[in-house]
Amino acid sequence: MSPNASPTVSSSTRTIRIGSRKSQLALVQTYWVQEQLQKAFPDRTFEVHTMSTQGDKILDVALAKIGDKGLFTKELEVGMQSHEIDFAVHSLKDLPTNLPEGLMLGVVTEREDPADALVVHEKHKDKQIDTLPEGAVIGTSSLRRLAQLRHHFPHLTFKDIRGNLNTRLAKLDAGEYDAIILAVAGLRRLGMGDRIHQVLPAEVSLHAVGQGALGIECRTDDTEVLSLIQAIEHVPTRDRTLAERAFLRSLEGGCQVPIGVNTQLDGDTLTLTGIVASVDGTKFVKDTVIGSVSTAEKLGTELAQRLRQQGAQEILEEIFQAVQRG
């Protein structure tokens, strides 16, 4: 955490209102942000205001079918525009790559392990993703996880799963699934890291853009908030996720799509790997770009262009049309 952004004494010390979803994970993340800011600026007041988003209300429809732009962010954004709240804490992977007029991604915090995790039913406790039996039922509602796992393990069966983390784990334990896939970050942040049976390697599952990091969204013209939140910025995570988001922004067709990434930062050198896959896992394009971290966003755009040349555009158009048909 950089100790820049010293608390400049301003004439008014307004209370800063932080917006959050009400889910358990969102609250853990938001209270963490509040605590860090309170430590950095002990004389300021930071209040948490919770709001329900569309994504919290629609629990019975497969996410892929909703056409997911801003499902978990819209109400918070309206809250910022009406000054009900001053900034919002999001799981960065739920934050669209294009934000509404007047709002921006202020800072990105330090990332947890961005990988996906395999959580198994007790009866498979001696198994790994590559040794689960033929026909084993895997719970996931993410097209990205589905497409990649189908590609690598066509003998497994996949079934949609919704609900919060506790609900999903309960469905697994009740025997509705043989295993489920969840983000390592979410499980760890909720103190359920012990349920992680296997951290899936990048060869098996490239993670979602921004996975494991928090994104703070705020008003573009709120210089005071922008200077306060600098205290929780993590520059290496920011640079990695800038590249990832530029990659996604450049490819995105307006719906939830099977796009995965991995980034490595070695000194000044950023390595960005990405895949675009068809939902059935049969079409699969993957490539890597390497360059200076100072050109992070350009690397993301370049990777998108390369994948498009290898057929990513056709894959994405097919998915978009299928979603439109319902």
Ligand SMILES: NCc1[nH]cc(CCC(=O)O)c1CC(=O)O
């Ligand atoms: N799409 C829901 C969501 N948004 C953020 C996380 C986990 C935390 C993170 O990835 O930062 C999850 C759950 C999951 O994918 O298992």
